[in-house]
Amino acid sequence: MKKVTITDIAKLTGYSIKTVSRVINNAPNVKEETRRKILQVIEEHNYSVNLLAKALRNSETRTVILFIDRRKGKYWNEWHDLMLKSIMVKLKDRGYKVILSPSSGEETISNDTDGFHLLKSGLADGAIMFDVISKDCRVKYLRANNIPFIIIGKDMDFTDTSFVDLDNYLVGFIGAEYLINKGYKNIVFFLGPKVFNVNRDRAQGFEEACKKHGVTHSVFYGISTIKGIYEKTHELLSRATVDAFFISGDEKALGAYRAIREKGLKIPEDVAVLGIDNLPSSEYMYPPLTSIDQNVEKFSDQAVNLLIEMMHSKEKTPKRIILTPRIVERQSV
Template sequence: MKKNNITIKDIANKAGVSKATVSYVINNKPGVSEKIRNKILKIMKEMNYIPNAVARGLAGKKTHYIGLIIPDISDMFYADIIKGVENKTNSNNYLLNLVTTHAEKAKEKQVIDLFTGGIVDGVIIMAYHINEEYIKILKERNVPFVFIDYPFTTNSVYTVTVDNFDGGYKATEYLIKAGCKKIAFLKGSSVAWDSENRFKGYLKALNDYSIKIDDSIIKDANFRREEGYTKTLEILSNKDIDGVFAANDQMALGAMKAIKEKNLNIPEDISVIGFDNIESSKFSEPTLSTVEQPLCKMGEKSVELLLELIDEKKPKSKKISLKTELIKRKSTK
């Protein structure tokens, strides 16, 4: 069977599903299980199927779709970025094609392979596992792409980042100046460069203020509220602390729950600060101090960069770095 003669019906027959199901997968619509979706994507790749949108792209016409790849749609952190991306795509007469990868290495590459096959005019990528070697592959495909918050060492990649190191430093310094001497740190995913940079800011602040680093109060909590809760309970059962800095608000909210269960007061006994300034941080009890990232602006800036690349213009800068802002609320002294 020739490459250009393959149809949706061929894909559907091989997968044992309806043509509508294949169409849902191609257009990234809900209503298809993860197992069936992955099966169809695999068959499309094996059969070298080119959707109509790709055919239009190969003919030199724009699809007017922009792809956005993110790890998780359930976290408000990503929801705010999506909002910024969608605002900018809509105002520029583009449609958004969104896919989540759950931070799985294989899924990241699978989705990027699909998007860079011509189904969209350009791709915005938030991924944990893409390395410099894979960047070479992306460039070879001649599909414009922009990363959000990825600290590439090379200057050949367009990216929108936040100064996570500075944010981590500011949060820790704020706790220290409020009188905290034993500050626990809750880290995010082990492959998350943003969490690592916040951690480096935390370490630098402790060093600058001559506070000894205690590895026993530094815990991996995987950016999740539940793990922020359980890891804080572990710390409290063995150590006396007077501050907690969590690398995101979700973990900070979990830490606050653990502190309350130990009949300790926030912030009188333990101050807590998070990172991101998600919506729920404004409504916690007490309200959560945090470091705000301009998430919506990150999304908007990434689209602006990508549209310049799609229109074959040369952006003024390959790396846009945005600043964080310390938000003081009632969870800190």
């Protein structure tokens, strides 16, 4: 059976090859009726574009890879999910295909199953990377090979990379000061793995605020699940007089809520809980969770715009965008 070409689609629809091409590439300024007719013929004749050949012709694949740290099988939390959805929608609206790849800054180069190899082979135009670690092998390779990429988070190793990040030092600092100003005197901060820059920055801000005010405080790294938060909260409330928990990741606050109630304590009368992320679900916890907002829409806008600018600009001038956090007050503090 003869393979259908774009010329065949043009003849069958009565439109020019240029118009058919615009529909295939989801270009704007095509009448909806025209688009519908061409897409119908494309579907009826099972026409598909040879993406590799197209990329070789145009020196552009219109493909972006989103890298998420593997997290030992736990690819992302709820905030990552919201960010990914927002970034993917924005890239699609700009005419880009998106590939999501669990990845690792420690072993990517030697792992053939990692989507990173699409970039090495020229089958993608650029990348957005989450969860960068110190001495990340992906950052080193992409810099050396002049492949456009941006980081969600801070790069502590190089001065010529581009990233979009929340001011995570300020997250820790304003969170601690907010709890201290509300009268809490023994505050515990739960964070994810220490290997990630974001967690070390938040801890630094938190500890400096607590030391400034002479408040008793503790930092616990590597507590990344609801169950882990639940068990650690139970343990701490059994042997210490903790009156506030500061939790990196709103969804994990559910574990603290349950442990506090099982101890016969009330939120916030006996123990306060402050989250980070301001997830939509936080408003529906009981009591509604006070949280530090990361502004997913602004975050994703900046990331997509910056990457597209880098992919199309001859001048590879690094840009570093730092967003300011804000506290969304509800009823848990």
